[in-house]
Amino acid sequence: MPSRSGGLPGRSLRVRTAEGKEPVNASERPREPDPRPTPDGTAIPHQSLVGVFLRFLRFGLLAWGGPVAQIAMLKRELVEEDRWIPVSRFNRALAVYQVLPGPEAHELCVYFGMLARGRLGALLAGLGFMLPGFVLMLALSWAYRNVGLSSPLVAAALQGLQAVVIALVVRALHRIGRHSVTAPRLWAIAILALAGDLAGVHFAVILALAAVANAVAVKGLRAWPIACAGLAVAAAVAVGQLCSGLVAGSAPATAAAATHSSVDLFLRGLRAGLLTFGGAYTVIPFLRHDAVTAGGWMTDAQFLDGLALGGVLPAPLIIFSTFVGYLAGGPLGAVAMTVGIFLPAFAFTILGHEFLERVTTDERLRTPLDGVVAGVVGLVAATTVSLFRSGVTNAASFAIFAAGLAVLHLWNSKAAVPLAVLAGGLAGIALFR
Numbered sequence: 526m527p528s529r530s531g532g533l534p535g536r537s538l539r540v541r542t543a544e545g546k547e548p549v550n551a552s553e554r555p556r557e558p559d560p561r562p563t564p565d566g567t568a569i570p571h572q573s574l575v576g577v578f579l580r581f582l583r584f585g586l587l588a589w590g591g592p593v594a595q596i597a598m599l600k601r602e603l604v605e606e607d608r609w610i611p612v613s614r615f616n617r618a619l620a621v622y623q624v625l626p627g628p629e630a631h632e633l634c635v636y637f638g639m640l641a642r643g644r645l646g647a648l649l650a651g652l653g654f655m656l657p658g659f660v661l662m663l664a665l666s667w668a669y670r671n672v673g674l675s676s677p678l679v680a681a682a683l684q685g686l687q688a689v690v691i692a693l694v695v696r697a698l699h700r701i702g703r704h705s706v707t708a709p710r711l712w713a714i715a716i717l718a719l720a721g722d723l724a725g726v727h728f729a730v731i732l733a734l735a736a737v738a739n740a741v742a743v744k745g746l747r748a749w750p751i752a753c754a755g756l757a758v759a760a761a762v763a764v765g766q767l768c769s770g771l772v773a774g775s776a777p778a779t780a781a782a783a784t785h786s787s788v789d790l791f792l793r794g795l796r797a798g799l800l801t802f803g804g805a806y807t808v809i810p811f812l813r814h815d816a817v818t819a820g821g822w823m824t825d826a827q828f829l830d831g832l833a834l835g836g837v838l839p840a841p842l843i844i845f846s847t848f849v850g851y852l853a854g855g856p857l858g859a860v861a862m863t864v865g866i867f868l869p870a871f872a873f874t875i876l877g878h879e880f881l882e883r884v885t886t887d888e889r890l891r892t893p894l895d896g897v898v899a900g901v902v903g904l905v906a907a908t909t910v911s912l913f914r915s916g917v918t919n920a921a922s923f924a925i926f927a928a929g930l931a932v933l934h935l936w937n938s939k940a941a942v943p944l945a946v947l948a949g950g951l952a953g954i955a956l957f958r
Contacts, residue, residue, distance in 0.1 A: 569640050570607070572642065577650055578653045580650075581634050581637075581649070581651075581654045582657070583653075584602075585653055585654040585658065585839065585840065586657045586839055587839060588630070588654065588657070588658065588839040588840055592628060592629055592842075595630035595841070596629060596630050599630065599637070600615060609637065609640065609641075619633065622636070622873075625873055626798065626799055626801040626869060627869050627870035627873070628842075628843050628870060630841060631651060631841050631843075631867070632870045632873065632874065634650045634651055634653075635647045635648075635650055635871055636874050638650025639875065648871065648875065651867070651870065655844070655867060657838075658835075658838045658839060658844040659840070661840070662834065662838060662840070662844050662845065662847040662859075663851070663856070663859055665838075665848070666831075666834075666851035666852070666859060667856075669852075670851065670852060678954060680957070681953045681956070681957035681958040682950040682951070683833065683950070684953045685925050685949040685950050685951070685953020685954065685957065686833035686946060686949050686950045687916040687922075687949075688917055688923075688949055689925060689926070689948070690829055690833045690946065691912050691916050691917060691926055692933055692945075693832075693929070693933060693942065693945070693946070694809065694905075695913075696933045696934060698902070698905050698906055698909055702902045705898045705899060705902055710742045711739065714739060714899040714903065715902045715906065716903065717735075717738075718899070718901075718903025718904055718906075719906045719907045720903075722904050722907035722908075723910065728810065728811065728904055731900050731904065732897050732901070732904075734755065734900075735899060735900030736751065736893035736894070736896045736897050736900075737893070737896070739892055739893060739896025739899065740896060744892065751892075755893070785822065785853045786854070790850050790858045790861040791864060792865065793812075793815045794850065794862035794864065794866035795865035795869070796811070796865075797811040797812050797846070798867065801843070801866075807901045808866065809832070810901075811904075812845075812846060813828055815849075816849050816852075820853070823849065825912060825916070828849070828912075829912060829916050831848035831849055832845050834848060835848065836942060837943050837946045837947060843866060846863055847862065847863045849862060913926075925949055925952050925956070928952075929949055932948075933945055
């Protein structure tokens with residue numbers, strides 16, 4: 526007669542997984558500490574802090590192809606293969622991070638690190654994912670500024686790279702707008718934001734008015750608290766512009782010789798990081814405003830060079846902020862701006878992901894936020910127009926731009942972005958050398 530605990534002689538105890546999958550032989554499982562249960566019952570394997578860092582460092586080394594490919598990689602390995610969490614929970618987490626500012630793939634790494642080893646695990650996971658791209662971009666920024674990448678060969682390659690990067694921004698604008706601007710009123714807000722930015726209105730005024738406009742359009746008089754708050758922000762920014770004598774668009778687009786303090790660059794990066802609704806591409810107009818339009822420490826051509834370099838690295842595109850910071854303040858400036866722009870992506874999860882999951886479903890906040898997102902689409906469109914004027918200046922560059930746009934639109938592969946950018950560089954060498 527078999528015992529209740531031991532089963533038949535020669536047979537091992539069989540257990541059932543948290544999701545009710547086919548039982549597995551317990552004797553075949555590796556010996557390891559008990560897993561950490563998640564709130565919905567899914568068990569996450571115990572890992573050391575070093576293990577968490579190395580796991581996400583590997584993800585960072587393989588992060589080619591932009592945010593879609595990066596998110597797909599995380600989902601495939603951690604959700605579908607390792608079963609850290611159910612697909613339904615992953616989809617809810619992704620929805621939250623799509624509403625919040627910041628690069629979603631990086632924020633998902635912080636989220637998984639939080640599940641694995643708490644706040645310290647979240648910090649290490651986020652650092653591991655961004656470290657390869659940061660180190661490579663820092664090295665490229667040093668070479669760009671100090672070695673002098675101004676030989677005819679390099680200049681021709683960069684000219685071709687710029688044309689493809691503009692195609693990349695156009696494609697990103699289409700993707701962001703398609704999912705964000707879904708109603709006539711949002712189209713109107715995006716178009717007015719485009720016109721306002723081209724006319725020199727400060728982006729903070731545009732975003733505040735966009736939130737007010739959508740709230741009033743949806744809720745009418747019930748939106749008076751949001752309307753008052755948004756109008757107050759817009760008025761404060763406008764008054765600040767007048768008092769400082771700074772009008773967006775008035776600064777010369779020439780690289781400034783003076784360096785900027787690390788604190789100033791950190792704050793500029795932090796502001797941009799808090800406004801990147803819809804993914805990393807939406808940070809482009811904010812950084813361009815600071816670096817080219819208002820700050821004047823870069824030209825549009827240099828800004829496009831930074832975007833091109835970021836496009837071929839295994840990292841979120843937002844890593845080009847390291848390049849922007851380097852040209853303003855050297856290595857310390859690069860670190861300061863990178864820390865500022867990535868800080869919100871760490872803070873949202875480490876300080877209150879559970880609260881944010883509840884808040885982002887509140888319709889009272891969703892309505893003005895939808896207006897802000899539509900306003901950001903308009904800002905990205907305005908930046909695209911300006912970059913196009915700067916980077917596509919002749920028939921050859923237009924041909925590279927058109928070919929790159931066709932490839933990016935028709936070839937749905939994670940290799941499309943880096944290969945298209947590299948092909949643009951080769952085409953530039955062939956046509957402009």
